[in-house]
Amino acid sequence: MWLSLSNPYRWLKRSISSELSKVLSNACADPKTLTQLENIIEEPPKREFGDLSIHLARLSKLCDIPLENLTNLLTSSLEKLNLVEKVVVVGNYVNIFINYTVFSAQVLNTITSYDSRYGFIEDHVRKRVIVEYVSANPVHPLHLGSGRNAVLGDFLYRLNKFLGNEVQRRYYVNDVGLQAAFLAYGYYKLGFPDIPPSMKPDHYLGLVYAATTTIIDVLKLRKSLKEAEASGDLNKASELRSEIDSLMSDLGRLAEVIPNEVNVLAEKIASEEDPELEVLKILRGYERGEPEYLFVRRVCSRVIDGIKETLERMNTGIDVWDWESDLVWEGRVDEVLEKASSSSYFGFHKGAPALFFKNLLSTEELRKRLRIPEVLEVPPLILRRSDGTTLYTTRDIAYTLKKFREFSADEVINVIAIEQTLSQAQLRLALYALGYEKEAENLIHYSYEMVNLPGASMSGRRGRYVTVDELLKQLSEMVKNLMRERGSEVSDEQALKIARSAIKYTVLSVSPSKTLTVDLKRILDLKQNSGPYIQYTYVRARSVIEKAGNYSTGTIDYRRAGKEPIRTLILELSKFPEVISDVASSKQPEDLIAYANNLATIFNKFYESEPILREPDEGFRALKVAVTHGVLIVLRNFMEICGMDVLEKI
RNA sequence: GGGCCCGUAGCUCAGCUAGGACAGAGCGCCGGCCUUCUAAGCCGGAGGUCCCGGGUUCAAAUCCCGGCGGGCCCGCCA
Secondary structure, three states, X not given: OHHHHHOHHHHHHHHHHHHHHHHOOOOOOOOHHHHHHHHHEEXXXXXXXXXXXXXXXXXXXXXXXXXXXXXXXXXXXXXXXXXXXXXXXXXXXXXXXXXXXXXXXXXXXXXXXXXXXXXXXXXXXXOEEEEEOOOOOOOOOOEHHXXXXXXXXXXXXXXXXXXXOEEEEEEEEOOOOHHHHHHHHHHHHOOOOOOOOOXXXXXXXXXXXXXXXXXXXXXXXXXXXXXXXXXXXXXHHHHHHHHHHHHHHHHHHHHHHOHHHXXXXXXXXXXXXXXXXXXXXXXXXXXXXXXXXXXXXXXXHHHHHHXXXXXXXOOOOOOEEXXXXXXXXXXXXXXXXXXXXXXXXXXXXXXXXXXXXXXXXXXXXXXXXXXXXXXXXXXOEXXXXXXXXXXXXXXXXXXXXXXXXXXXXXXXXXXXXXXXXXHHHHHHHHHHXXXXXXXXXXXXXXXXXXXXXXXXXXXXXXXXXXXXXXXXXXXXXXXXXXXXXXXXXXXXXXXXXXHHHHHHHHHHHOOOOOOEEOOHHHHOOOOOOXXXXXXXHHHHHHHHHHXXXXXXXXXXXXXXXXXXXXXXXXXXXXXXXXXXXXXXXXXXXXXXXXXXXXXXXXXXXXXXHOOOOOOOOHHHXXXXXXXXXXXXXXXXXXXXXXXXXXXOOO
16 A cells, blocks of 8 residues: 555556466466566557566466466456556567556656655665765865765765665765875975965865875986986886876976965975975874874865865765864774784784785675675785874774764765775775674675766876866856857856756766766756756746646546556656665666656657647646646656756746 | 776667567757747657677577777775
């Protein structure tokens, strides 16, 4: 009963499959086949074949009934169902036509009664979920890669919320690490200058960071070059020279924006005997919490200020900011180290304390449980540097435990780039090895591929990146120009809302496992299969509903629902909860996007071909308005889940 | 060297987990539709060795094996 209330499409399939199981009960009594029966009911590739179809060969195999007996058995029994209009056999298929007088009433009633919760699934088990996302190093602004992360994480957050889960969003500020120390070193060498008021702090400090690391790398390479020249290794020398040239051109680009800083840094760092040792000193002092090194935190928090601003612009939020330094200073990392040292998996790798996973991984069952590929070899996890400072994954063990504990989380989702697959596997194994089996199992690495910009290679260390801020700015400008061409002005806010929604739609439309190629023009394509297309379709539907005023559902003539294109529209509307349910388990946003685009397209066809408000027949008009209202609700709920802005006008 | 991911129309991508009806969509290109509910729309057309080669099957883009091409990982970086 719950099901029929919340998920009309599932209800439809279940009604048919349970009828099937009745008919086939003598041959197909196994209860396991019941769900298989439901899966066997599919959709025909073309609308004119019917609403649902069953492939006879598959059914005959499943139930072990000869093909020729099946046909008559099925048609006669299914046609008795109230929900079924007719059954047609074509070749190897039984095609089912739904009775839309019955079905449309069910669908439309469900949608209006659930309204902003339509899509919500009643039998979903509620969970407490943490989404850790973005977590970009606090040394530069968010670039396109972090942008993809932010969009995906925000989507996971909103989807979980929609499903009725308790969700918390966390950002892990990685201020205890070499990157942060490099930035702090550079900023310190500059004498902690004020950030130019014309620049966002993350942008300015990102340049300082890039200049610092690039200068240090150049100095290192020059040293190697001298050695190569001295030893007469000409190949090596020319290789080094071209590498240096490339870095120098990066530096030249940085100098165009912050010339003084680049000059001062180049001079001061060059006069240093061993700049990298200085950086390590900062790292060590900061990790110990020594007061004279606390400037690291101050610098990082300026970058974080900038990042917060960007996230706000993306309409994305964080509930808890976790500073890695706090984790270390609170002694949580030491606890982990202590526990590890008494573990049976503990040992020394190249003289450094480490956890070894070879024994753990010999059982196939554990690999399965922890989602570690069958043949993947996992190297030992080194816990500490020889100088005593900790390493990222070690700190992440402590952090993961903190997340699970503080929120009593059932599940922790880490949205992290795909290149960290191995270290995330090590993390799960380490947790398991230390006795945190449940945590290891419920820690999910939600990975995504990198983002490409055609014809450009990106590197944070070199300052070669396109920032999310720039992307938003450019797209907003494009929106404004477009509107101007059409003779209407649009506010900055409206332009931003369209721009960021377009980005989100594009990012979510591509499977996270594929590299995303960003083409600015394409993101803002106002045509089909785009964010603006969905927003526009919603506005169209809204405009109709507004003008329709109050319509009484009592006057709806459901008998008119069997004709195209209303028929398809109703079937499509009925699927929304089913799509949500599938996406909730697969976590593939692209399926949700494809559904919404399809629904919008069908609605636009309907809108073009049929008068809605001008429909003379009152009952039919009420039906058309109700369907339009259904589209409105589904598109709105869709946009909420994707983090897109629901615009009332466009 | 080992592992993972990707390869489908000129471009960007669905479809592959659970094999089945002529392989789909958008962009771009060509041609139509605004005195009527928002034309950021709709209708029509052209465009494909599903990377290649084997195998399994009544049936393969989908499963298996072997290649080829691209990306990523195999750090006392994160």
